[in-house]
Amino acid sequence: MAQTLSRPTASARAPGGGLALFTTLAGAAGAVTMTLALYGIFVLAPTERTQGVVQRVFYIHVPLAWTAYLAFGVVFVGSLLYLLRRRRRWDVLARSSAEVGVVLTTLVIVSGSLWGKAVWGTWWTWDARLTSTLVLWFIYVAYLMLRAYVGDPDRAARYSAVLGIVGFLDIPIIHMSVIWWRTLHPEPVVLRSEGPALPPEMLWVLLMSLVAMTCLYLSLLGLKLGIETLREDLRARRSPPAGQ
Amino acid sequence: MPPTPVQTPVSSPPTVRRPRPLVQLGALIWKDLQTERRTREIVLTTAVFAALALLIFVFAFDLRVENRRAVAPGMLWVTVTFATLLALGRTYASEKDQGTLEYLLTTPVDRSLLYLARLLATLVFLLVADVLTLGLAGLFFDLPLLTPGLLATVFLGTLGFASVGTLFAAMAANTRAREVLLPVLLLPVSVPVVIASVQATAADLGGAAGDHPWLGLLLAFDGLFLGLSALLFEHVLED
Helix, strand or coil, rough: HHHHHHHHHHHHHHHHHHHHHHHHHHHHHHHHHHHHHHHHHHHHHCECCCCCHHHHHHHHHHHHHHHHHHHHHHHHHHHHHHHHHCCHHHHHHHHHHHHHHHHHHHHHHHHHHHHHHHHHHCCCCHHHHHHHHHHHHHHHHHHHHHHHHCCHHHHHHHHHHHHHHHHHHHHHHHHHHHHHHCCCCCCCCCCCCCCCCHHHHHHHHHHHHHHHHHHHHHHHHHHHHHHHHHHHHHHHHHHHCHHH | CCCCCCCCCCCCCCCCCCCCCCHHHHHHHHHHHHHHHHCCHHHHHHHHHHHHHHHHHHHHCCHHHHHHHHHHHHHHHHHHHHHHHHHHHHCCHHHHHHHHHHHHHHCCCCHHHHHHHHHHHHHHHHHHHHHHHHHHHHHHHHCCCCHHHHHHHHHHHHHHHHHHHHHHHHHEEEECHHHHHHHHHHHHHHHHHHHHHHHHHHCCCCCCCCCCCHHHHHHHHHHHHHHHHHHHHHHHHHC
């Protein structure tokens, strides 16, 4: 304990200047945009007529969902690049993003559940988008479990890359199947062919919140990348240099 | 080391003559079928498991005549899903126990052929078990289950499970807790298969189902993941 406290900067320095700078910048940008977004959500945005104040969850919930998809997209890209190039850093990227993505998806489900209780009168319902988000969450929880249960690190990297690719390409099919199965969720209000159905002030707050959440994701990803890089480093130092 | 004639150019290796891919595929499938014929590990256990699962459903649900058509699709596919998981879990067990996979990997066979062979052999086992299950369920619940439409649904659904399942089973076999990990990996990914199969079966039995092209969805899933798994299989079998 005393030893770790005596050298507090070791972990911040180790992963290399570029990553530390990236994390700091993303964190700073996140702090600024998050403050602006919160101001927008609670002060600027008009109160929705039918749902009332609780509709403001929307500005948190929807950007979180988009960011979660971004995180899993990064897992997909990292997995693909790892299988093609076999550089450890792509695996580090994929697994770090997967962990942050699971956290974001959990927040999506929790915030949606709170909103649903207020608006639909129930914590959970088997609506299409809730169901597909839950399935998504399970896929990436399985990803993290797979990593935990494979002993050999190279094998863990390959296996989870396979799952990272299969899982991501499965998302549209899952989406399609549960939409056909049933739907109760509001139709998309922003990304639709006729143009956004939101009043402009609501849209601006939403976009600001989206930027804030993306910064949050990037800074969390940067922190996680730092930790995982250190972990790789530690493993390399522990095992004899000759390899297996 | 066979003596090579002096005049042979360096470029052509004299002894290696690879069989054509189809011949290799046939040999690989034949190997799996022979093993199954001798050990009877997969088809028999899977079919008996499925029969027992149906028996449990009889106790679990109220299966009077008016309920049957509503309950049957779900019952059938829960049975098929879990029986498939059980069978897929077994497909790499004997190779794992006896270390024969390493020998197989030393042969000059394309990795995606290894995948296809294992997939097709597993599919044969599963379909035999499925047909037995359908027949038994039809008998138990007095429903016409062995119809062409339902057989097509069962074929496409089982192919969907088996396509990703063969890939994941090879991964799960190399982990701690392999029996538990395979369902954890396979079930969320194959949610579309479950939904589409249940809906297609319900439509076939004349129950309430949306008029979406469920078999088309199954076909899309099967096609995508068959190709993808064949490509990714070499990364699973590397060590």
